[in-house]
Every structure is written in structure tokens, then in C-alpha cells.
Amino acid sequence: MQRAEIHRIESIEQFTGFVYEQGWTDGLPVFPPTREAVESIVAYVGRARGEVLGTIFPGDGEATLENVAANCAMAGCLPEHAPVVLAAVECLADPAMPITTTQSTGSASILTIVTGPVVGALKFHTREWIFGPNGGRANAAIGRAIRLILWNIGRAQPGKLIKGTMGHPASWSYCIGEEQELTPWEPMHVDLGLAATDSAVTVMKAGEHSQLAVPINTVGLNECITLLARGIGRLGITTSGGKRGFVYVINPSLAQAFARAGFTRDNLRTVIAERAFKYSYDWQNDSNQGDAMPCPDLDTKAPTERGIVVAPITPDEIHVVVGGGEAPQMGQCVSVSSRSSAGKPMLTKRIRFPA
Amino acid sequence: MIELVSPVGYPKVEAQAQRRSLDTPVGRRAGFIWNQYPATRHFWPRLEHALETLCKPSSVHRAYKTNTWMPLEQAKFSELADSVDYLVIGVGA
Numbered sequence A: 001m002q003r004a005e006i007h008r009i010e011s012i013e014q015f016t017g018f019v020y021e022q023g024w025t026d027g028l029p030v031f032p033p034t035r036e037a038v039e040s041i042v043a044y045v046g047r048a049r050g051e052v053l054g055t056i057f058p059g060d061g062e063a064t065l066e067n068v069a070a071n072c073a074m075a076g077c078l079p080e081h082a083p084v085v086l087a088a089v090e091c092l093a094d095p096a097m098p099i100t101t102t103q104s105t106g107s108a109s110i111l112t113i114v115t116g117p118v119v120g121a122l123k124f125h126t127r128e129w130i131f132g133p134n135g136g137r138a139n140a141a142i143g144r145a146i147r148l149i150l151w152n153i154g155r156a157q158p159g160k161l162i163k164g165t166m167g168h169p170a171s172w173s174y175c176i177g178e179e180q181e182l183t184p185w186e187p188m189h190v191d192l193g194l195a196a197t198d199s200a201v202t203v204m205k206a207g208e209h210s211q212l213a214v215p216i217n218t219v220g221l222n223e224c225i226t227l228l229a230r231g232i233g234r235l236g237i238t239t240s241g242g243k244r245g246f247v248y249v250i251n252p253s254l255a256q257a258f259a260r261a262g263f264t265r266d267n268l269r270t271v272i273a274e275r276a277f278k279y280s281y282d283w284q285n286d287s288n289q290g291d292a293m294p295c296p297d298l299d300t301k302a303p304t305e306r307g308i309v310v311a312p313i314t315p316d317e318i319h320v321v322v323g324g325g326e327a328p329q330m331g332q333c334v335s336v337s338s339r340s341s342a343g344k345p346m347l348t349k350r351i352r353f354p355a
Numbered sequence B: 001m002i003e004l005v006s007p008v009g010y011p012k013v014e015a016q017a018q019r020r021s022l023d024t025p026v027g028r029r030a031g032f033i034w035n036q037y038p039a040t041r042h043f044w045p046r047l048e049h050a051l052e053t054l055c056k057p058s059s060v061h062r063a064y065k066t067n068t069w070m071p072l073e074q075a076k077f078s079e080l081a082d083s084v085d086y087l088v089i090g091v092g093a
Helices: A012-022 A035-045 A065-075 A080-091 A137-154 A189-191 A221-235 A252-261 A265-275 B015-017 B045-057 B076-085
Strands: A006-009 A052-056 A061-064 A107-113 A174-178 A200-206 A209-214 A243-250 A276-278 A308-309 A318-322 A333-338 A345-352 B001-005 B031-032 B059-064 B086-090
Touching: A006 A012, A012 B001, A035 A065, A035 A080, A035 B001, A061 A065, A061 A080, A065 A080, A065 A137, A065 B001, A065 B045, A080 A107, A080 A137, A080 A200, A080 A345, A107 A137, A137 A174, A174 A333, A189 A200, A189 A265, A189 A318, A189 A345, A200 A243, A209 A221, A221 A243, A221 A252, A221 A265, A221 A333, A243 A252, A252 A318, A252 A333, A265 A318, B031 B045, B031 B076, B045 B086, B059 B076
Parallel strands: A107 A174, A243 A318, B031 B059, B031 B086
Antiparallel strands: A006 B001, A052 A061, A107 A200, A200 A333, A200 A345, A209 A333, A243 A333, A276 A308
């Protein structure tokens, strides 16, 4: 068990310079992790400050309740936010979440999805601009805490232990809460075996983040499903090996339209998976989960002659989350995709609240 | 005076201490894992040849992957790791 180091500065004016000198921030300003702020988070959680939660990739730094609390304080978390962050840390420290999650040249980010009653209790902003910025303290602070934990405990610092070539603009803070009141379905984590009354955190190695307009006032729901499915089909990630995960965040209007037509979340996942395919013209990878190979019929066939290659996507790889603003005339969706060479691209843990 | 709690986490010291060190690679059992990344196809055979010439391993074991994405299968890795004293691993993508 390690105790966190204590540093001393003379005045608050020194803090900003100090924190950059120490390398404690990813570039954005942070709040001071004062002993009092950290103590209040530790006291709220009610567990030993030295409790080891696991190690955080890629640097294998040991996460303790105390250093996690310090990162929470720097992110502006309330003590009540800490159980959510701790559940996310449990996901990150789980060996099933592989080290390549943040080391890849592909610049994957960590998306955190919070589901269940805690979303309302912590006042997550779940509607317009759900992905931010939206003024929601829970969204921003919890997302920032997870980013800072990766930075300070996992040493996920560019040019050192992570080699992403481009970075990911959502990485500053990438956290959403699932809509509670306007959703026609139970929380997303019910699909994963948890109870609807539970609150949970899903952590996802997130690659592509794409917006899809789904015009429910001008096309039928059948076409809407095809649009969603093609959203997968156009992603290069479907053609490479490993385990995959796809999250569709659909706005309440679209979810309600699907529900009125009799769709459950489960059979929606199934029909999306059935229609997610790619034309062989676009298929750039071979079937051996690997390296790019020239497509044999490239440029030799008209589009109507091209074969259709069914991407082997299964319903269990697809997750549907409800969130975003209402827009009865226009369904909106954000699809987030993930691929992992080893281990699971996303993990879900139940949030443990203080007794 | 303001006291600040460090947010930094450090790797376990015990884990570092458990690492074994190889006193010399000369005459030991060598292993190579290579992903056959195109840019290394000229370099890698020369590296292997140079190391074999220099270290004169008692035996050499190889695993050449057919892609740059996936780790070597766990069973194959375990078998290889159990057969050698040290591994030279070529990665890149």
C-alpha cells in the first residue's frame, strides 16, 4: 500500500504553474487536489484511503482510493461522483480490458456510459448536446477524472507510453449518462445482466465517433434501421480482427418511434446486426483478421455487380443507449465503435455506493 | 501554506523485483517472435542472423505471425516462452 505524496505551495496563485511543472494535467486547467478536498471524497466513500483498486494501463500505476480521489478533486468532482469514478476504475483495472486499449496507433479514447438511477440522482445532462459541452457537472467532472486517472496513474501520455497518431478530441472528457425519463426501455445495462434498479458504468475503448441523421418524418422505420446498420458497414473497423463493440446513442424521439412500432432494445440490436454489411468493393481486409490485401474485383465491376459481404456482426456486439435532445421530425444517432485485438472492447460494472 | 495530494500512481515495486535478469545471452536458448511487418522484411532476417552469429544460441525457436493486429495465440506464446531463455520480439504497425 502506498500513501500519496504531499506537496506544499505557498499560495493558490502558485498552483497553476506548479501543476503544469509537475505534469499532473493533460493540458487543461485543473482544480487543486487539496488535502481537504481529497479527504472529503475519501470520507464520503467510506473505505480505506490506501485500498488498492488495481493497476491502470499502460504504465501499470497502482490506483489507490487516495490517488483516485486526488484526480477526482482535480477534475472538480463532488464526493457523490466518486462511486461512479471508482466503478470506472474497476473496469480499467480489470485484466479483461487490455493494455492495448490506449496504446494503439489508432488513438482510441475511453468512453464512459453511466446508466440507471444514479444518472438522475447526480443530475447528468442527458439531452441536447449530450456529448457536450453542456454544462453538466457530472458529465464533465467524471469524464475529466477518468482522463486524469489515465494520465496520472496509467501514464497514458503521448509520445511516451501511448502512440496514437492522431489523438481523439473527445478524450478531454468523454462521459454520458443514459436518459431516464424519456426512454421507452429499461437501462442499457439490463442487456448485460444487471437489474434495472442497479446503477452501472460501462467503459468502452472508443474509436470512431460518427453522427448519423435518421429522418423519421420522411422515411419509414425500416429505412431508419438500414441507415443505422450502414453506419456500421461504412466503418473500417468492421473488417479487422479481434473483438468489437458498437454503441448507438439514439435520441428519445427515435427510441420512442421504435418502441411504438413494437421494437424492444433487444430485437432492434438483432435487425441492425442483420443489415450491417459491406460491399466487397469496400472490403479491404482478408478473412484472417489481418493485413490489408488488394480486393480482387477492385474497379472491375459496376456497383450493381459487386458482391455483398456480410460483416460478421452479432447482436451482442451492439448496444443501444438512449440520450440526446428530442427532435420528433429528425431522429439523431451517434455511433461509437470499438475494436480490440485482445480482451474486451467494453466492460460494465455495477456502481457500489457507500453504506 | 496549501497542502496538495499527489494524483500520481506508481507501478508496484514488488512486480519489478520479480523480474529475472539474464546474465548473458551467449549460448542460451533464443526465441524470435516477428509479425512480418512489410517494412521489416529485409531487416528482420539480418537481425536474427546477426544475433545468432553473436550469441551462438544453443537452440532457436521461432514464431512468425501472419498479421500485425493480433497478439500471438496464448498457447503458442506459452509453448515458445517455455522453450527459451530469452525472446526477441519484433512489433510494428
